[in-house]
Amino acid sequence: MSFRRSASNPAADGRLGRRSLLKAAGASALGATLLSTTVGAGRAHAATAADVIIIGAGYAGATVARELALKGLKPLVLEAQNRIGGRVFTTTYAGAQIEAGAGWLGPQQPLIHAELRRYNIGTYEDVAAEQFILPGTQGFQTLDPTAALTSLDQLWSTFYSGSANYFERPYDPLYRADLLQSVDPLSLADRLGQLSLSPTEKQWLNSETSVYSGGSSSLGALTGMAQWIQLAGGTYGEYTTTMSLRPVGGMIAVLQKMLTEAQADVRLSSPVKKVTQSGGTVTVETTSGATFTAPAVVVATSTNTWKNITFSPGLPTAHKRASSEGIGIPHATKVWVHVQGSIPPSVAQAGEGSPILMMVPQVKTAKGRLYVAFTGPSLDVANASAVQTAVQQLLPGTTVLEYQAMEWAKQQYTGGWGLRRPGQLLGLFPAIEQPHGRILFAGGDIAKGWHGAFIEGAIESGFRAAGQAATLV
Numbered sequence: 050m051s052f053r054r055s056a057s058n059p060a061a062d063g064r065l066g067r068r069s070l071l072k073a074a075g076a077s078a079l080g081a082t083l084l085s086t087t088v089g090a091g092r093a094h095a096a097t098a099a100d101v102i103i104i105g106a107g108y109a110g111a112t113v114a115r116e117l118a119l120k121g122l123k124p125l126v127l128e129a130q131n132r133i134g135g136r137v138f139t140t141t142y143a144g145a146q147i148e149a150g151a152g153w154l155g156p157q158q159p160l161i162h163a164e165l166r167r168y169n170i171g172t173y174e175d176v177a178a179e180q181f182i183l184p185g186t187q188g189f190q191t192l193d194p195t196a197a198l199t200s201l202d203q204l205w206s207t208f209y210s211g212s213a214n215y216f217e218r219p220y221d222p223l224y225r226a227d228l229l230q231s232v233d234p235l236s237l238a239d240r241l242g243q244l245s246l247s248p249t250e251k252q253w254l255n256s257e258t259s260v261y262s263g264g265s266s267s268l269g270a271l272t273g274m275a276q277w278i279q280l281a282g283g284t285y286g287e288y289t290t291t292m293s294l295r296p297v298g299g300m301i302a303v304l305q306k307m308l309t310e311a312q313a314d315v316r317l318s319s320p321v322k323k324v325t326q327s328g329g330t331v332t333v334e335t336t337s338g339a340t341f342t343a344p345a346v347v348v349a350t351s352t353n354t355w356k357n358i359t360f361s362p363g364l365p366t367a368h369k370r371a372s373s374e375g376i377g378i379p380h381a382t383k384v385w386v387h388v389q390g391s392i393p394p395s396v397a398q399a400g401e402g403s404p405i406l407m408m409v410p411q412v413k414t415a416k417g418r419l420y421v422a423f424t425g426p427s428l429d430v431a432n433a434s435a436v437q438t439a440v441q442q443l444l445p446g447t448t449v450l451e452y453q454a455m456e457w458a459k460q461q462y463t464g465g466w467g468l469r470r471p472g473q474l475l476g477l478f479p480a481i482e483q484p485h486g487r488i489l490f491a492g493g494d495i496a497k498g499w500h501g502a503f504i505e506g507a508i509e510s511g512f513r514a515a516g517q518a519a520t521l522v
């Protein structure tokens with residue numbers, strides 16, 4: 050899909066009016082390519098009177114835009130794709146509204162709840178599971194939710210023991226940097242290896258540690274997930290509620306309202322390739338050759354994508370390291386599966402290395418039920434019979450009617466959700482939050498609190514970066 054540039058049509062050069070925001074948010078069907086369209090072959094330079102240029106129209110960028118606008122400043126948002134939202138992608142499938150990316154909110158995430166109140170957007174509870182299907186000594190076993198969660202709670206409390214001390218203040222993760230010295234180098238797999246677990250118990254835990262790590266539990270940091278647990282209240286039961294709420298209108302709804310309130314000039318299909326600081330200004334160049342200048346720039350893209358932009362002068366050490374090592378995980382495939390069968394709504398988990406690691410029940414349809422599946426790297430989601438077999442292993446007696454997969458880690462402009470690697474908390478913070486001259490950095494990946502896999506963190510980082518940017522204008 051491509052558009053021709055037309056001087057008389059603002060949408061044609063990627064500019065977005067308020068009414069177009071809604072359309073842009075849901076423009077692409079799930080499964081369609083998310084690569085940006087080549088809008089406006091951009092030979093021209095584009096003069097702009099923006100106070101701050103924001104690169105990226107995800108939750109972090111939208112928060113920056115809204116906060117700067119509230120301070121009376123004029124933001125310009127350059128977004129690579131032909132839609133807003135980034136790793137939030139509300140769309141429809143099998144007649145239902147679905148989330149191809151971020152799907153749930155937790156009750157203990159104050160910033161997103163303040164935004165929901167601000168824009169008068171309600172939430173509703175997600176579908177409750179009526180049973181759990183978990184690895185057993187001989188194949189899978191079915192448990193009622195209370196029994197499963199009680200056992201899981203005990204196992205995770207052993208796994209995370211000590212985290213209440215080393216994250217005494219979970220919103221200030223370096224507060225006990227002294228205690229973190231021995232813990233931050235550990236991967237989730239290292240921690241599993243320290244415990245005396247039966248093979249079954251190990252599988253109960255490593256299905257989740259491998260999902261969050263993007264394949265192998267050796268990729269994710271123990272301190273990454275332990276901080277989430279402490280932010281949630283300290284127990285696994287409380288942590289599970291981070292997957293309990295959905296906003297009316299979808300995960301995109303608040304973001305749309307933020308950009309609308311900001312009256313932000315949002316240019317879609319405008320991938321930034323170069324950011325140059327000189328004197329008191331910063332010049333931003335898109336892949337089409339369009340240039341924009343402003344006294345400050347906020348880079349609000351996923352950490353993994355920073356390396357695709359040429360910064361002059363080059364990025365500081367911590368930022369270079371974050372982008373080259375990656376905070377975004379290497380495998381983040383979320384599949385919506387339409388399942389037929391008489392099985393009650395079930396949460397199903399399988400051990401690390403399995404084709405599907407976790408399935409979560411979603412809405413009932415006329416023909417069956419939708420499920421969200423998080424896969425492991427061993428499953429080829431292009432192979433329908435492999436998907437069918439993998440689903441039937443977890444949900445026996447069911448048939449897959451259809452499915453749609455989004456391989457987020459392969460998306461050029463976002464990548465997957467984030468989970469810090471071992472050593473990154475002490476190795477990158479607090480330097481990663483600091484300005485690089487007139488360039489500021491925002492994004493869920495580098496949040497202090499709900500980092501990586503939560504829009505709460507993207508909003509937090511957006512508030513911080515907006516405050517930093519305002520001092521430079």
Ligand SMILES: Cc1cc2nc3c(=O)[nH]c(=O)nc-3n(C[C@H](O)[C@H](O)[C@H](O)COP(=O)(O)OP(=O)(O)OC[C@H]3O[C@@H](n4cnc5c(N)ncnc54)[C@H](O)[C@@H]3O)c2cc1C
Nearest residue numbers: 105107108109129135136151152153321492493502503504
């Ligand atoms: C499958 C999946 C499930 C998730 N589930 C949840 C969940 O249930 N709950 C939850 O709270 N969070 C969840 N998350 C995490 C959440 O989506 C992210 O933490 C959050 O959306 C990150 O927002 P952001 O603004 O930091 O980055 P992004 O959303 O990645 O936004 C960055 C934007 O920058 C743009 N961009 C990149 N490069 C350029 C460039 N060169 N020029 C211009 N623009 C550029 C991108 O296109 C993108 O729009 C999930 C994520 C994924 C992938």
